[in-house]
Amino acid sequence: MDRVRIGLFGAGLIGREHARFITAHPRAELAAIADIGPAAAGFASELGVPFYSDYRALLAEARLDAVIVALPNALHLAAGQAVIGAGLPLFMEKPVADTITAAQALVAAGTAADIPIQVGHHRRHAPDIQRARATIAEGQLGRILAVNGMWMAKKPRDYFDVAWRREAGGGPMLINLIHDIDLLRYLCGDIESVQAMSANSARGFAVEDTVVVLMRFASGALGTFTLSDAVPSPYGWDTAACQALYLAHQPGDCFFIGGEKATLSVPSMDLWRHEGDGDWRHPLTRTHLAHDHASCYVRQLDNFLAVVRGEAKPLVDGADGMMALATVAAIEEAARTGARVAPAQMLARG
Ligand SMILES: NC(=O)c1ccc[n+]([C@@H]2O[C@H](COP(=O)([O-])OP(=O)(O)OC[C@H]3O[C@@H](n4cnc5c(N)ncnc54)[C@H](O)[C@@H]3O)[C@@H](O)[C@H]2O)c1
Structure with missing residues (x-):
């Protein structure tokens, strides 16, 4: 794997930061963005990245190594399950899900499919x-x-x-x-x-x-x-x-x-x-x-890339996200x- 090709679900406040960190990283590539908002479509076109209004279509069509989910909390479970269903390593923004039941379902899905879940508690x-x-x-x-x-x-x-x-x-x-x-x-x-x-x-x-x-x-x-x-x-x-x-x-x-x-x-x-x-x-x-003061966001992405390559475990995994929640x-x-x-x-x- 030369550059890790990442799909981004959600290009709002934090999603755009993820997009910038990915595009600046020598070992990562932003493969596509999914978002329902017109502003996000403009952002994707500024970056020259394919844009989808449906993240399921992105998952079906784009060639990906991994996905970052930066959607509203209530969508974390469904989007995370879709990523795990596609067999791709998952980076989930915090909170890992909007409810404990949803967090438990997501963590169980990752464990059952042997798919790593990293959660966006960047400070660690x-x-x-x-x-x-x-x-x-x-x-x-x-x-x-x-x-x-x-x-x-x-x-x-x-x-x-x-x-x-x-x-x-x-x-x-x-x-x-x-x-x-x-x-x-x-x-x-x-x-x-x-x-x-x-x-x-x-x-x-x-x-x-x-x-x-x-x-x-x-x-x-x-x-x-x-x-x-x-x-x-x-x-x-x-x-x-x-x-x-x-x-x-x-x-x-x-x-x-x-x-x-x-x-x-x-x-x-x-x-x-x-x-x-x-x-x-x-x-x-x-x-x-x-x-x-090395950027914790860059190091968080470094960790995720290593997870995708099978070289490391997430520093913050789904179980950590669930305990914080x-x-x-x-x-x-x-x-x-x-x-x-x-x-x-x-x-x-x-
Ligand atoms: N780790 C951090 O520092 C940090 C900071 C901010 C937010 N967050 C987390 O990131 C997540 C996103 O927060 P935000 O502040 O960026 O929110 P936001 O509202 O700015 O962005 C969410 C994006 O998702 C898009 N969206 C909504 N429904 C969608 C759907 N069905 N399909 C595709 N796209 C859809 C919206 O159009 C929007 O662009 C939240 O879970 C939040 O808790 C983490």
């Missing part, structure tokens, strides 16, 4: 995140005890002109928090149960704008997370890691991961500990772990009911 591919994971795994922090995270940013007013973004399910829990949950799982392991509160007081839409979460990790560590899409701030991974495609950049921190021996601030990558492995009576020392579903349920909820309960309920 950032070199600094991989360094943070290795630092934790090497035991430099000791046993993780306390985790604190934030994602606060102010979305533009016209973002909410699109009706589904004002309705329950269209908010920052499923759009933004799910990325943080995936990262927390990647860095600190599974989240065993959550408690949460949410509010919509900033805009008064049915959808939440602000959420606070308490987490118990399977390891026994405790964590908190604060999310708001109505607050101007540098405290969110996209902004702080300087990796975002459409947010302003401002280097800073959004995760503080505290262990018995040290605390790691991410993504500034500062490791704080007391001299001589001492305690609060001893000076704190800061060890700065090197920054590497189940954890966010548990947070939604906890905020709605006031109960403590386990992601495992959500998976069992389907």
Whole structure:
């Protein structure tokens, strides 16, 4: 396989970014685009790429090695099943599906057909995140005890002109928090149960704008997370890691991961500990772990190309996508009911 020929379903906000990353990649080729919108047809013609208004026709006619699905969430299951049915490796944008039942069906279809599914939680591919994971795994922090995270940013007013973004399910829990949950799982392991509160007081839409979460990790560590899409701030991974495609950049921190021996601030990558492995009576020392801002989106595509060539496994697979979805579903349920909820309960309920 010289260049991996990729079909793209959906050329909206993120689909166009995928198209640009594919066309810029020396080992990938954008074989065709499917979308129902006239603007996407124009975009395909600008790129000189065949365009289909029906993704099933694209699957039947184009010569493909793999497919990237960047369609609205409710279409993920049907489109993913069609790709798996065609025997092609699948890259599915996050969330892996719109419901846990749909996610379970998609993951089961991939497993039954032995087709790899990669999910678009791009942040894991950032070199600094991989360094943070290795630092934790090497035991430099000791046993993780306390985790604190934030994602606060102010979305533009016209973002909410699109009706589904004002309705329950269209908010920052499923759009933004799910990325943080995936990262927390990647860095600190599974989240065993959550408690949460949410509010919509900033805009008064049915959808939440602000959420606070308490987490118990399977390891026994405790964590908190604060999310708001109505607050101007540098405290969110996209902004702080300087990796975002459409947010302003401002280097800073959004995760503080505290262990018995040290605390790691991410993504500034500062490791704080007391001299001589001492305690609060001893000076704190800061060890700065090197920054590497290589694009997580390019590295995500590198991973997918290697998956298609059979040289690697997805860094974020369908099961990871499903666990992130189940954890966010548990947070939604906890905020709605006031109960403590386990992601495992959500998976069992389907
Ligand atoms: N990983 C990330 O950073 C990231 C960022 C944004 C969105 N996303 C995810 O990507 C997906 C798409 O989000 P978006 O913001 O690009 O949405 P969008 O609405 O901008 O784009 C979706 C595209 O799908 C097309 N479409 C709709 N129905 C179709 C159909 N039946 N057949 C073919 N095309 C159809 C639309 O015309 C549109 O061009 C969502 O699942 C979202 O959660 C991921």
